Amino acid sequence: MKHLLWLLGLFAAAVAVMLAARNPGYVQFVYPPYKIEMSLTLFVFALLAGFALCYLLVRLAVVTLRLPEYVRTFREERATSKGRAAMIEALKAYFEGRFTAAEKAAVRAMELGEKSGLNSIVAARAAHELREFDRRDAYLAGAEGKTVGESTMRLMAKTEFLLDQKQPQSALNSLKELSDSGMHKHIGALSLELKAQQQARNWDAVLEVMAQLEKRNAIDKTVATQMRQQAWLEKLRSQALDIATLRAVWKSIPGEFRHRAKIAAAAAEAFSKLGDCKSAQQLLADSLNAQWDSELVALYGECHNDDNIAQIEQAERWLKQHTDDAGLLLALGKLCMHQQLWGKAQSYLDASLSLETSQAAYAALGQLAEKLGKHEEALAYFQKAM
Known part of the structure; x- marks a missing residue:
């Protein structure tokens, strides 16, 4: 269809030219004593050619006047392109673990006029990994005052740096600044807050943050x-x-x-x-x-009252189910010794040692022997305990 229209247009143009060539009209210009005559067809073509020439001259003048601006724009776009390439190079190097190259590429991107705050953050993170804290803080300062998103990146990075340096309170202040900026606490921020609260030993806050993370299925x-x-x-x-x-x-x-x-x-x-x-x-x-826990039951024998009979009875009920538990036998031996049931204490402690050799059992037997006046035997037990 397009080719057909072009063909029809060419035919129409050819017909118009033929009709114009046969036109008997003419144009006369008189400026005494001069007089110029030409055919109407030639005048029309001359008029069109003059218009075209004037148009070209005007366009050429406009382009010439705009040339400095065009050159400036071209240079800016080229610099922006180079800056964006340097930023991508910095990101690639950072995630590859080449932190020196990442820092240099990010600095180059900033020097080329790349305005994204991402360059400052990447440079700061790379400097932090290189333990160059002064340069890191300078990059972070350069990222301040940016858009909300870039400010969030800065504060998150700052919080991570502070936690790595075991400064939990400063990290919490940074997270508070993030919250005050209107940014809703996302999972990443909550994870950092959890770590900060753990380092600060704020256990109530730890439990609270844990509840939020569990609610979002983030842990x-x-x-x-x-x-x-x-x-x-x-x-x-x-x-x-x-x-x-x-x-x-x-x-x-x-x-x-x-x-x-x-x-x-x-x-x-x-x-x-x-x-x-x-x-x-x-x-x-x-x-x-x-x-049941064997280590825990050993603690049961450390708690003494004036009357431990009820404790002994409870432990002996457990013994029916856990006959081979050395910790339970040790606890019974200590309870009986405190209750001055010397014979039972001796048998329970010996039974505990027969199942498992332990420093606590030897020490208890040494104390029992000492109470019974068997000092040499007590010394032998204490030596074995040591």
Whole structure:
């Protein structure tokens, strides 16, 4: 269809030229004493040629006047292209682990006029990996005052740097600045906050951030459980200052964690140190009834009251189910010794040693021999314990 239209146009032009050539009209210009005559056809063609010539001259003048601006634009575009290529080179080098090359490429991109704040961040990250902290901080300062997205990159990078240098409070301040800027805490920011709170030993905050990450399915359940256990464990150790505070902390621990051996052991030790052996015995018994642990049962023998008969009876009930548990036999031996049941204490401690040689069992036998006035025998046991 297009070719047909061109063909029709050519035919029409040919007909117009033929008609113009046969036109008998003419044009006369008079300027006394001169007179010029020409055919109408020639005048029309001359007029069109003059118009075309004037148009070309005007276009040439415009292009000439715009030439400096064109050259400037061309140079800027070429510099921008080189800057963008340098930025891509910096990113590639950084993710390949070539940090020196990454820093140099990012600096070159900035020198070529590449305005993206990404160059400053890449240069800062590369300098940080090279342990050039002064240069890193200078690059970060250069990235300040950019757009919201670039400001977020800067603050995230700054937080990571501070955490690597074990400055959790400064890292938390950086995250607060990110939050104050209106940026919603995304998973990356929450992960950094979790690490910062752990370093700062803010265990309540750790548990709170963990809940947010779990809500977004951003952390493995097994890892989350281990981190929660560690948080409760550290909270127990750090807040066991008085018996009222310790009881409040213990009460706030979820049931699934109370029966875990490490937490139960830490709580029992804390209660014992503060003189509340009854609570220590009870929580150990609850934990052992829920889930047996040989190391935990050994602690059961460390908690002494004026009357340990109930404890001994409980331990002997466990012995019916765990006859070959050296830790349980050791605990029974210690409880009987404290209750001055010397014969039973001797038999339980000997039975524990027959199952598993341990420093604690030898030390307990040495103490028993000493109480019975067998000093040479006690010395022998103490030497074996050492």
